[in-house]
Amino acid sequence: MKDFDAIKDLWQQSKPAEQKAVDMQAITRQSKDTRTKLFRQLLFGGIILFFTVVFITWMMYFSTMKLTWFVTHIAIWIINTTVLLQSILTLFTAYKVSLVDDTLPPAQHLQQWEEYYAFRKKQIQWNKPLYFFFLNLGMGLYFLEVVHGRPIGYIITLIVVYCGWMLYAYFILGRRILAKEEKRLKGIMDELKGIEEQLKTE
């Protein structure tokens, strides 16, 4: 029959496996935790949007493309401003994720995720429709010169393909991506709530 002190002696005398030398290469390799995944996804999205602006500007003003209508220039500025603002917002969201400190005790860690979740939910509510509206306003104006003088069949095909893609992106693809993100966030929060529950006073 062992009392707790005997158990403690046993624990303190134990030498679990041999101490391996630290593997710096393995340590510095990126870990695959949820926070890193979310951060990378947002960072990548923000960068892609920024380069989209660069590409559109190059295409419009430095390539051989010749679009001369005043309204087309307005359209390009609407698209560029919308995408650039979205890029900044996405990078800011990535920054918010990077601030989450998983080295804090579970209660504070949970609070950080809850704050981020509330922020993100609020952001999506206004950001998604606004982005969709302005992007399509710009694209609509841009198409005016592009389709000018083209056969009616070409115009209808372009409208059908473009609208089809936009509706798919907004209602299916966008929702799917956001649902995945929400699932990840809720997963983290549920884990932390479970831990928090256990740590509460009994």
Next chain:
Amino acid sequence: MRQEEQFTELYNQYASGIRKLCLGYTGDAMLAEDLLQESFVKVWKNMDKFRGDAAWSTWIYRIAANTCLTHLRKKNEQFVDADEERLAMIPDDERNKEQEVQLLYKCISKLAETDRLIITLVLEDKPYEEIAEITGITENNLRVKIHRIKKQLSEIYNSYERL
């Protein structure tokens, strides 16, 4: 001191204790090694966030504990394995020290998730103040919990010893 040098120093100083903590959580040497590695990845990545408000040991143990707890929540693992039965079958006089230690890890892994963390820190002789800081619970609550967990662990261990 360069970050790499400081990290190596921290690793050499705390890896053994963290490995035991992970073993207490999982009862599985391979998994414990993975969790140890994952914990030190987080230490490396977050070293610039360390403000010195707590001791390095508190900070590192907290990271390791969070890593182990999150892992367990994800896997929702119930520890059942053949080793347990095998160990229980070994008569007392044949059970050497190493087997007793293995049995202890397995007994700890039978406790509730957060109880494993608390008892591991108690076994490591961490002061109550530091344990409270790592777990984020008050010292008064902690004393009550520790008393209960000690009793529970002794009972589990002795129940295996009797087999």
